[in-house]
Amino acid sequence: MVAEQLVGRGITDPRVLEAMSLAPRHLFIDREQVDYAYDDRPLPIGFGQTISQPYMVARATELAVPEASDVALEIGVGSGYQTAVLALLCAQVFAVDIVTALVDKARLHLGEAGCQNVTLAASDGSCGWPEHAPYDIIIISAATPQVPVLLLHELRDGGRLVAPVGGFDEQVLTRVRRRGDEFETLRDVPCRYVNLIGRYGVGRDNPQA
Numbered sequence: 001m002v003a004e005q006l007v008g009r010g011i012t013d014p015r016v017l018e019a020m021s022l023a024p025r026h027l028f029i030d031r032e033q034v035d036y037a038y039d040d041r042p043l044p045i046g047f048g049q050t051i052s053q054p055y056m057v058a059r060a061t062e063l064a065v066p067e068a069s070d071v072a073l074e075i076g077v078g079s080g081y082q083t084a085v086l087a088l089l090c091a092q093v094f095a096v097d098i099v100t101a102l103v104d105k106a107r108l109h110l111g112e113a114g115c116q117n118v119t120l121a122a123s124d125g126s127c128g129w130p131e132h133a134p135y136d137i138i139i140i141s142a143a144t145p146q147v148p149v150l151l152l153h154e155l156r157d158g159g160r161l162v163a164p165v166g167g168f169d170e171q172v173l174t175r176v177r178r179r180g181d182e183f184e185t186l187r188d189v190p191c192r193y194v195n196l197i198g199r200y201g202v203g204r205d206n207p208q209a
Contacts, residue, residue, distance in 0.1 A: 001025075001054055005040040011058045015066065019088040020058050025051070028081040028109045045079045047099050049194055052141060056173070056191055057082050060139055063162045063175045063188060066090050070136035073154070075125035076196065080106030080113075082141050087115040094118075094132050096125040098197055126198030128154045135159055142196035143171045152176060152183060164193040 002021045011017060026037035028051055033043050042050040052060075060082070066072070066089040074083050077095040083106065086093045093115075097103050100122040110118050121129065126148050128138075134156035140147075140163035147163055155161055155178040164171035171193060175186045 001038040001040070005055050006058045009055055011055070011062055013062045013065075015089055016058055016062045016085075019061070019085050020054065022088055023081065023084045024113055025054065025081055027112050028079040028084070028106075045102070045105075047102060049076075049078050049099065049102060051079045051081050052193065056193075057085055059189060060141075060162045060173060061085055061089070063173065063186070064137045064139055064160050066137060071132070071134075072137035072139070073129055073132070073135045074139050074141060075128075075151070076141035077106045077120060078102055078141060080109045080115075082139060083118055083120075084110060084113050084115050086137070086139070087118050090117075090137065092117050092119075094121075094129055094135075096121045096123050096129055098122070098124050124198040126151075126196055130154060138162070140164070140196060141193065143168070143193040144196045147174070147176055152178065164191050168195065 002017055026034050029043050040055050041053050045051050070090040072086045072090045072093045074095040077083050077097040083095045103120050103122040107120050128151045133154035136156050136159050138151055138161040143164045159178050161176045165174040166172055171191050173188045173191045177184045
């Protein structure tokens with residue numbers, strides 16, 4: 001997976017590649033799909049959600065430029081796979097999902113994977129998690145029509161937020177870096193994620209922010 005799907009498609013950060021080689025993706029999917037665990041494609045995890053394809057997890061992580069001392073927040077924990085990758089690269093990871101049952105499953109998966117530096121919660125992640133802010137890294141693992149402003153203000157100065165930004169059918173993986181009160185935006189690769197549900201996400205009807 002690492003050699004063909006990641007290095008072969010331009011992932012170069014050695015720490016990210018090592019984390020992708022260590023994170024056991026097969027622990028984060030249903031048993032009947034274990035034969036597809038390391039295919040470069042998303043897989044359903046229930047509740048209309050998916051585990052992202054390895055390349056998108058690697059690229060989002062690489063854009064976030066993780067450092068060993070970083071505190072990270074993931075919005076949309078799903079089955080916990082992106083969370084596990086961040087846990088291998090950062091000092092502390094906080095992660096939320098609006099679906100309580102997915103948080104419960106992710107907690108089990110992360111325990112099986114030996115991730116001890118992760119704190120989970122079931123809540124509307126589009127509002128962030130201000131109690132533990134500021135964060136060095138925020139990764140939104142669901143499509144949003146635009147980056148929720150509340151999350152930008154939970155970034156530490158110099159912090160990086162990575163999110164798939166766009167409409168229902170296609171987004172662009174986007175990084176926003178905070179520089180004081182200014183925000184630098186980099187648009188990277190096209191992608192397609194499930195939609196961010198919540199007050200400042202896509203929700204069930206029209207975008208609210």
